Amino acid sequence: MTVRILCISFSDIRSDARVLRQVEVLARHGDVTTLSYGDRPDAAADHLSIPSELPSLPQTPVGVVKLALRRFRSVAMEAPAVKAARALLGGREFDIVVANEARALPLAFEVAGAPKIWCDLHEWAPEERTHVLSWRVLVAPFMTWVCAQYLPRADAATTVNASIAQMYEEQFGVRCEIVRNAIEYRPELSPSPAADSIRLVHSGGAVPGRNLEAIIDAVDLLGDGHTLDLYLVKSRQADAYWRQLVARVEASPRTQLHAAVAPDDLPATLNPYDLGVFALPHHTPNHRLMLPNKFFDFVQARLGFVFGSAVETDRLINENGLGVIVPGYSAEDLADAIRGLTADQIAGFKLAADRVAERLSSKSDVLVEDEILRRLVA
Structure with a gap:
């Protein structure tokens, strides 16, 4: 009998590199239905699309009051996107549900068919955005409650690195297996030859707080002989910030902004550059303990690092x-x-990335995911 797998992610999976890779692994073990914003990923057999304007947290007047009163049980299914997702599911039954991030757990446990639950924790959920006052006061206690209430009942849990896994075990008594944000090994790529200028590049989300402005200003300070190219994914809820960022780029004589590139295409797109640049201030524990997608993108692109x-x-x-x-x-x-x-030195950094590209690829992470799915199916 074919295994029925539901993958829940409150993101656009087609531009969410981690979940996109996850769906490809899931599809080797059964028929995958994705439940997310955006369009169906290629590897999914079916897709349920959540309207992109609906927030995945209870950001309604009633929801905010319930968060303030710590009525977490009654607000757990109140987020507009969660309500829409529940309606889309109806009574459909599944054998396995993958909940991407803690906020998807309450919905995962509502799915019909008594499924096995695997929670993939992309970061330390209780302090995801604690540098924002409203999150710290209202959402952080709710996310802590969600983790305490649901994580111990999950059949499997994964997270991105050992530092964050240790935090989940210490606070919630849950052992997380490690699935990094690594991508597939790209043997066809090699370090690009030197050019007349030092070519800097950054890829990722155009999100406030990512310190993109400092990178743009840095290349202007460096002057002639340096260029910066940005490959940015526009945030669903940051139009004003995007406009500010575009204006900042247009004012920089050495910076170019490019359209977002599909995750699978990033290594080849980044390969002609010299240095991948990223400098994120530690607003939260997740920033201090980060191991982001772009780290592994830069390795496969054979870039040197300025982090x-x-x-x-x-x-x-x-x-x-x-x-x-x-x-x-x-x-x-x-x-x-x-x-x-x-x-x-730059050439040496690029050669070092080439030497470790296979070891820092997704091979070992896929083995972990395959073993989890074999366990859950059995």
Whole structure:
């Protein structure tokens, strides 16, 4: 009998690299129905599309009051996107449900058919956005309750690295297996040859707080001989910020903004560049412990690294000689770090990425996912 798998993600899966890879693995084990914003991923057999304007948290007047009064049980299914998702599901039954991020857990446990539940925790859920006051006061306690209420009942749990896994075990008594944000090995790529200028690149979400402005300002401080290209995914709920960012790019003589690139196409698109740049201030524990998609994109693209300091990325950069760790997060900090690099050093960083590209690919992560699914099917 064919295994019926439901994958829930309150994102647009087609532009969510981690979930997109997950769906491809799921499809090898059964018929996958995706429930998310946006269109059907290619590997899914069926898709239920949540209207993109609906928030995945209870951001309604009634929902906010219930959050403030700590009436978490009554608000767990009250987010507009969750209500829409529940209606889309109707009484459909599944054998396995994959809940991407803790906010999908209440809905996962409502799915008919007594399914096995696998929660993939992309980060440390209780403090995802605690640098925002409303999140810290209203949402963080709710997310902590969701984790405490539902995670111990899940049949499997995964997260992105050992540091965050340890936090889930210490606070909620849940052992998470590790599935990094690594991507498929790209043996056809090799370090690009040197050019007349140092070509900087950044890819990721155009989200407030990502410190993109500092990277743009840094390349202007560096002056002639340096360029910056940005490949950015526009946020669903940050139109005003996007307009500000476009204006900032247009004012920079050395920066170009490009349309978003499909996750599978990123390594080849980034390959002609020299240095992947990212410097995220530590607004939350997730920033301090990050191991983001772009780290693995840059490895497969055979780029050198200019990264702001973070526990997990520092370790991998230092162990493998991949680039420089910037002690601060300002434009001046970034410019100083890049200005001090020689052509030979940059070439060495790119060769180091080439040496570790297979080891830092998704092979080991896919093995973990396959084993989880074999367990859940059995």
